[in-house]
Amino acid sequence: MSAAQTGTLHIPKVRKKDMRAIQISFLHMLKFMKKDMMLLAAGLSPLLMGAAIRLGIPAIDKALRSFTGLSQILGPYYSLFDIFYSAITPSMFCFVAAMVMLEERDDHIDRYLFVTDLGKRGYYISRIVIPALVAFVISAVLLPIFRLAVSSFAMILFLSFSGTLQGIIIALLVVNISSNKLEGMALTKCASLMMLGAMGPYFIERPSSHILFFMPSYWTGLVITEGRAIYVLPTVLVSVIWIVILSCGKFRRYT
């Protein structure tokens, strides 16, 4: 897709046998991650966060209800927690990948890998596509364990998918805009605000909430609150537009 966008840029196709180098490159990233406490912690955080939500939120809700005597406090927002959780898990994985990519850029390793058997396309596949696939699977496994409200299989798949797209967008934003790891960490916090779009449908009246149309998570929120499958379309569309724009920027940069 980026080749068409930039016109002259040629990125070779990946053949089956090239998967070998991609696989090695991906495994190398995992090894690299194990050596870095911060990245390891980020990789494990979805488990802790999931447990905290699953056990903490209903307990807090119960305490608040008995304290105030109200019948509903957090209950209506349980699905919002599910949306957040489904985005946090992939975002953490994509964040780890983004950090590794920034470190590789600092050490000039990315451009070296471009001129090995791995190649440019192979590099991005091993650092973005495969981590995203793994994140999707892990999200789809963890969400049923730690969910508060959503129950249908289709919903869980959808949330994992839209969360994964969100994770890719955050990773691309971070890799594109920041020039080193430190900036990357600061930027991840800002980029993560994109997840807050999901709050729109819960707290803002329609149609003024549509002002958040550019955030994919806003549409994810609508899918859940309105219960209408049609909103899956804009969720995917807005995400893909983000991803395409961010990918072109990156591929066009001289190395």
Place this chain on the structure above:
Amino acid sequence: MIQVNNLTFSYSKKPFIEGLSFEVKAGEIFGFLGPSGAGKSTVQKILLGMLPNYEGSAVVGSVECKKHGSNFYQNIGVDFEYSTMYEKLSARENLEFFSSLYRLRHRSIDELLMAVGLENDADKRVADFSKGMKSRLNFIKALVHDPKLLFLDEPTSGLDPTNSRLMKDMILEEKRRGKTILLTTHNMQDATELCDRVAFIVGGKLFALDSPHNLIMSKGAAKVTYTWIENGEQSASCDLTEMAGDKKLRNLIAENRLQSIHSSEPTLNDIFMEITGKTLV
């Protein structure tokens, strides 16, 4: 091995590399000589398919660089002008990783480390390496998959004389093993010693292309420089072939008053200045 024809490229709107044409034959060491900012690294990057927005043609092997496929890099080894290593990992971990990316032919990492005298530092983090150690490590990294074509960007810069010697011997050894080598440098001695042919480039343009020997012989004759004492030390020089016609020199010889006398061939550096009007460095 490499054919470049009417190559034109620029990073910006301003023209930079214009109408560059040359050929590198299989098995030769081809040198790019030029001052900083001449475009030496840029040409290497184009040949490596890293800058596809060029005009004209640049064919490596039999592949047009901007259209290369995924096999293109199997037979290419690259030593960039800066270190390209995971600083947090050891030398051995780095080499093992980069080597594992290639499917074909792997050279022994221990032997390579030994060859550049790094066998005792193999398990040290690259971050703790000195500049010269990093240069040597980067060089052998380009050899792990035993490529047929080597791109070396200033391989001897930052090395002490001993290691510079060692590196040059290794480059010549790779040539003996049948590799084609394209190197850039601003060190004239290295170029004279290593290269079968050199290209002078300044401001993105090619000024001369020939063997160092031919370049030196074609231009400027050998000179004789002599000194004597006359109100302090004086010196003068003349062409070697015109010595007999130099009256002052003949007088000095007749009167036994010469302090010193020596002849010198022009160096590649002199030739470079004569042709391009620029100094190196």
